[in-house]
Amino acid sequence: xxxxxFDINNQMTIEINQERHDGTIYVTKLxxxxxxxxxxxxxxxxxxxxxxxxxxxxxxxxxxxxYE
Numbered sequence: 117x118x119x120x121x122f123d124i125n126n127q128m129t130i131e132i133n134q135e136r137h138d139g140t141i142y143v144t145k146l147x148x149x150x151x152x153x154x155x156x157x158x159x160x161x162x163x164x165x166x167x168x169x170x171x172x173x174x175x176x177x178x179x180x181x182x183y184e
Contacts, residue, residue, distance in 0.1 A: 128153065 119178040127148040134141050141158040158166070173181055 118134045119150045121169045122130050124130050124145070127142050129148075130150070131146065132141060138160050140160065141163050143158060144152055145154040147153050170181070
């Protein structure tokens with residue numbers, strides 16, 4: 117399983133996991149004590165769309181990622 121984690125606001129952590137290549141992305145938000153606060157899944161195709169949107173915005177000069 118591939119795992120990525122980041123510190124986020126309020127001393128929480130977000131973990132992103134994927135069990136297999138091109139599989140569903142599992143996102144979990146954890147409290148500072150390690151208990152689950154929230155979770156959701158992102159399908160692989162939607163994750164790629166999100167990355168493409170991010171890349172397009174940055175390349176187009178939308179550095180703050182303002183969305184209308």
